[in-house]
Amino acid sequence: xxxxxxxxxxxxxxxxxxxxxxxxxxxxxxxxxxxxxxxxxxxxxxxxxxxxxxxxxxxxxxxxxxxxxxxxxxxxxxxxxxxxxxxxxxxxxxxxxxxxxxxxxxxxxxxxxxxxxxxxxxxxxxxxxxxxxxxxxxxxxxxxxxxxxxxxxxxxxxxxxxxxxxxxxxxxxxxxxxxxxxxxxxxxxxxxxxxxxxxxxxxxxxxxxxxxxxxxxxxxxxxxxxxxxxxxxxxxxxxxxxxxxxxxxxxxxxxxxxxxxxxxxxxxxxxxxxxxxxxxxxxxxxxxxxxxxxxxxxxxxxxxxxxxxxxxxxxxxxxxxxxxxxxxxxxxxxxxxxxxxxxxxxxxxxxxxxxxxxxxxxxxxxxxxxxxxxxxxxxxxxxxxxxxxxxxxxxxxxxxxxxxxxxxxxxxxxxxxxxxxxxxxxxxxxxxxxxxxxxxxxxxxxxxxxxxxxxxxxxxxxxxxxxxxxxxxxxxxxxxxxxxxxxxxxxxxxxxxxxxxxxxxxxxxxxxxxxxxxxxxxxxxxxxxxxxxxxxxxxxxxxxxxxxxxxxxxxxxxxxxxxxxxxxxxxxxxxxxxxxxxxxxxxxxxxxxxxxxxxxxxxxxxxxxxxxxxxxxxxxxxxxxxxxxxxxxxxxxxxxxxxxxxxxxxxxxxxxxxxxxxxxxxxxxxxxxxxxxxxxxxxxxxxxxxxxxxxxxxxxxxxxxxxxxxxxxxxxxxxxxxxxxxxxxxxxxxxxxxxxxxxxxxxxxxxxxxxxxxxxxxxxxxxxxxxxxxxxxxxxxxxxxxxxxxxxxxxxxxxxxxxxxxxxxxxxxxxxxxxxxxxxxxxxxxxxxxxxxxxxxxxxxxxxxxxxxxxxxxxxxxxxxxxxxxxxxxxxxxxx
Numbered sequence: 001x002x003x004x005x006x007x008x009x010x011x012x013x014x015x016x017x018x019x020x021x022x023x024x025x026x027x028x029x030x031x032x033x034x035x036x037x038x039x040x041x042x043x044x045x046x047x048x049x050x051x052x053x054x055x056x057x058x059x060x061x062x063x064x065x066x067x068x069x070x071x072x073x074x075x076x077x078x079x080x081x082x083x084x085x086x087x088x089x090x091x092x093x094x095x096x097x098x099x100x101x102x103x104x105x106x107x108x109x110x111x112x113x114x115x116x117x118x119x120x121x122x123x124x125x126x127x128x129x130x131x132x133x134x135x136x137x138x139x140x141x142x143x144x145x146x147x148x149x150x151x152x153x154x155x156x157x158x159x160x161x162x163x164x165x166x167x168x169x170x171x172x173x174x175x176x177x178x179x180x181x182x183x184x185x186x187x188x189x190x191x192x193x194x195x196x197x198x199x200x201x202x203x204x205x206x207x208x209x210x211x212x213x214x215x216x217x218x219x220x221x222x223x224x225x226x227x228x229x230x231x232x233x234x235x236x237x238x239x240x241x242x243x244x245x246x247x248x249x250x251x252x253x254x255x256x257x258x259x260x261x262x263x264x265x266x267x268x269x270x271x272x273x274x275x276x277x278x279x280x281x282x283x284x285x286x287x288x289x290x291x292x293x294x295x296x297x298x299x300x301x302x303x304x305x306x307x308x309x310x311x312x313x314x315x316x317x318x319x320x321x322x323x324x325x326x327x328x329x330x331x332x333x334x335x336x337x338x339x340x341x342x343x344x345x346x347x348x349x350x351x352x353x354x355x356x357x358x359x360x361x362x363x364x365x366x367x368x369x370x371x372x373x374x375x376x377x378x379x380x381x382x383x384x385x386x387x388x389x390x391x392x393x394x395x396x397x398x399x400x401x402x403x404x405x406x407x408x409x410x411x412x413x414x415x416x417x418x419x420x421x422x423x424x425x426x427x428x429x430x431x432x433x434x435x436x437x438x439x440x441x442x443x444x445x446x447x448x449x450x451x452x453x454x455x456x457x458x459x460x461x462x463x464x465x466x467x468x469x470x471x472x473x474x475x476x477x478x479x480x481x482x483x484x485x486x487x488x489x490x491x492x493x494x495x496x497x498x499x500x501x502x503x504x505x506x507x508x509x510x511x512x513x514x515x516x517x518x519x520x521x522x523x524x525x526x527x528x529x530x531x532x533x534x535x536x537x538x539x540x541x542x543x544x545x546x547x548x549x550x551x552x553x554x555x556x557x558x559x560x561x562x563x564x565x566x567x568x569x570x571x572x573x574x575x576x577x578x579x580x581x582x583x584x585x586x587x588x589x590x591x592x593x594x595x596x597x598x599x600x601x602x603x604x605x606x607x608x609x610x611x612x613x614x615x616x617x618x619x620x621x622x623x624x625x626x627x628x629x630x631x632x633x634x635x636x637x638x639x640x641x642x643x644x645x646x647x648x649x650x651x652x653x654x655x656x657x658x659x660x661x662x663x664x665x666x667x668x669x670x671x672x673x674x675x676x677x678x679x680x681x682x683x684x685x686x687x688x689x690x691x692x693x694x695x696x697x698x699x700x701x702x703x704x705x706x707x708x709x710x711x712x713x714x715x716x717x718x719x720x721x722x723x724x725x726x727x728x729x730x731x732x733x734x735x736x737x738x739x740x741x742x743x744x745x746x747x748x749x750x751x752x753x754x755x756x757x758x759x760x761x762x763x764x765x766x767x768x769x770x771x772x773x774x775x776x777x778x779x780x781x782x783x784x785x786x787x788x789x790x791x792x793x794x795x796x797x798x799x800x801x802x803x804x805x806x807x808x809x810x811x812x813x814x815x816x817x818x819x820x821x822x823x824x825x826x827x828x829x830x831x832x833x834x835x836x837x838x839x840x841x842x843x844x845x846x847x848x849x850x851x852x853x854x855x856x857x858x859x860x861x862x863x864x865x866x867x868x869x870x871x872x873x874x875x876x877x878x879x880x
Contacts, residue, residue, distance in 0.1 A: 049166025268490025575644030663693025740767030748814030
């Protein structure tokens with residue numbers, strides 16, 4: 001085998017596989033096919049913004065245009081003279097152009113971009129060119145023509161479009177080896193940007209979608225590769241048990257959107273009762289929710305798990321000089337605007353030439369008739385003699401003409417009818433010449449001030465065609481939605497502590513919590529090992545599991561308190577730490593890793609609580625103190641890898657909880673979601689305030705019960721609750737009630753003396769009823785009275801409750817409000833009062849960012865992440 005053969009055939013050692021190079025006609029054919037698909041099928045041209053099929057459709061419509069509607073089937077048939085790819089592709093392309101509602105005036109059922117319904121058959125629908133299309137798309141005198149595919153007709157190379165049509169309509173196509181996706185932009189914004197470009201000003205443009213919706217364009221990247229646009233449906237809460245979608249993301253339909261919602265419901269990601277699609281001219285999708293499901297959380301879940309949020313990756317590829325190139329939408333607009341200016345210039349130059357020719361012939365005609373040059377041809381016997389006679393007769397009078405008189409000019413003069421000569425009006429002829437001179441002067445002025453002319457042209461387009469073309473898509477910066485926070489808990493987690501297994505299939509073992517199939521689970525064992533793993537049917541963690549919970553990424557408020565023995569006979573240490581970042585399925589040691597280490601005490605505190613524990617020592621030697629208390633609040637929160645503080649050198653018998661603690665962290669904001677009557681830290685519902693470890697919630701019910709509770713996320717509330725707010729111990733509570741025993745209205749003011757006790761501040765008589773309760777510092781109420789027969793009603797009274805009664809005990813009867821019959825009691829705006837300032841917090845923040853310097857570069861990082869990186873965690877898997 002020679003060297004050439006060695007190049008063509010490469011045999012791998014110990015295999016039978018032979019690689020053959022593709023050469024010759026195969027290589028050429030594929031390249032020809034790819035070039036054809038790119039240039040003639042899939043990618044639009046920068047000059048007019050059309051693909052070949054679109055250009056041929058619009059050319060055919062112009063040829064058929066007589067102001068009336070044409071059957072689309074007829075237009076498709078006519079277009080087949082130029083486009084050799086069958087009627088179906090032409091009809092589909094025409095429907096797509098029509099649905100963009102810019103170039104085609106439609107009649108009949110052209111489908112619905114909102115629902116995805118298809119258009120009627122082409123024999124049933126009709127179309128004609130819109131006024132806008134006739135204005136900006138066509139100009140035969142500046143159009144470059146080429147032969148059609150069979151050589152029988154002429155078609156435009158590019159249509160002379162005087163508008164950034166490609167950006168207005170958008171384009172999408174898949175070719176061989178490349179694709180394009182240019183998003184549609186707003187009509188008015190494109191015109192404004194073109195004007196700014198002509199004025200030398202900076203501009204920026206972002207997409208606007210016909211389906212409206214909400215979009216985040218912060219990463220649009222000018223439409224280039226690597227950019228991304230996030231689009232969302234517009235979802236609103238209709239009532240406590242239903243949501244309504246009124247706008248959908250670009251690229252979806254109501255059918256595909258509903259299908260994605262039903263799939264998410266089937267998978268347990270969201271919970272819905274039923275969906276109604278009432279879409280017609282406007283989108284209306286009703287989503288009915290089961291009781292106890294938060295509408296706010298469901299909205300976030302719809303964005304996280306359904307097509308209510310989509311990500312679009314633009315890719316601006318166009319054809320320029322018969323080559324595909326990638327340019328940004330800003331550059332597209334500049335080129336389109338500059339091309340429009342060139343077309344306007346070409347049209348003005350043609351118009352100027354035509355006006356000058358009209359002026360030239362009108363002047364010749366005036367001379368020919370006014371000077372009676374036509375008499376000079378009466379004696380001529382030959383055609384050449386006639387031409388010569390007229391030429392000689394004109395010479396004395398043509399010094400003011402702009403060009404020489406040609407034979408063609410003289411021939412046109414001989415074609416003037418006698419009737420016209422006999423009715424020739426010199427004044428009208430002069431007025432016509434002067435009008436032409438004015439037009440010529442205006443065109444020359446426009447050519448000299450071409451930029452101003454182009455700006456005026458764009459402004460005219462905006463004025464004439466901009467009505468109803470305002471922005472549809474709302475621009476907004478999206479916050480990332482954490483799927484684990486909004487996913488519905490669709491499965492149950494179990495644990496076999498002794499054997500060391502966790503999973504959703506261990507139904508005979510201990511139930512831990514509800515979870516979702518995308519959650520992470522954190523586990524601790526009695527040996528001081530820790531691991532985070534994904535929810536699965538059954539996973540081995542390690543024997544003697546002491547704690548299992550759903551793990552929250554970057555959770556700085558869950559604090560773990562730990563007392564452990566280092567080795568079989570080592571010292572005992574204690575520490576507090578949070579777990580904010582780690583590698584999944586890697587085992588971490590919370591002790592020093594010494595063989596035989598064990599955990600004496602462990603607690604997981606969701607809000608950084610620091611309890612007090614009692615340590616019992618084993619009797620050994622001369623130990624005098626076998627029992628002592630430890631307060632975890634005196635211990636600083638550090639990283640999970642620290643050794644901790646020494647507890648004792650002696651052997652520990654047991655550790656018991658003595659007293660529950662309060663949070664040592666900075667205050668956290670807590671909200672109340674009235675729809676599901678639950679607290680949350682995710683920003684849903686009404687903000688109740690910032691809570692420290694010792695802060696409590698005040699609850700008052702319609703039955704006259706008052707109590708305070710810790711603001712735990714798992715707390716549940718009675719349906720008759722009328723007050724829920726952050727409790728300020730010194731702030732008085734004012735109440736007006738109807739006393740069933742006395743049959744009078746009474747008012748009382750009190751403060752809560754025992755925060756741990758639930759008490760009633762009205763008596764238990766069946767007719768006793770709470771009328772009004774206020775937690776303002778200085779409340780004011782208004783009393784209105786009924787109108788007696790035949791008399792005028794008594795004027796309403798205003799009562800300053802603070803002046804009316806002093807603060808008394810919670811069980812006191814209070815003061816009688818009035819002895820008269822009362823029609824209504826209303827709470828008014830309270831009097832101004834400057835509440836005492838709260839003491840500044842000295843609480844601790846967990847794992848605040850630290851600055852480190854690496855190679856003279858200072859960066860900020862989380863201590864936990866830094867700890868993992870220094871230990872080489874990144875080599876084990878993804879850091880999260």
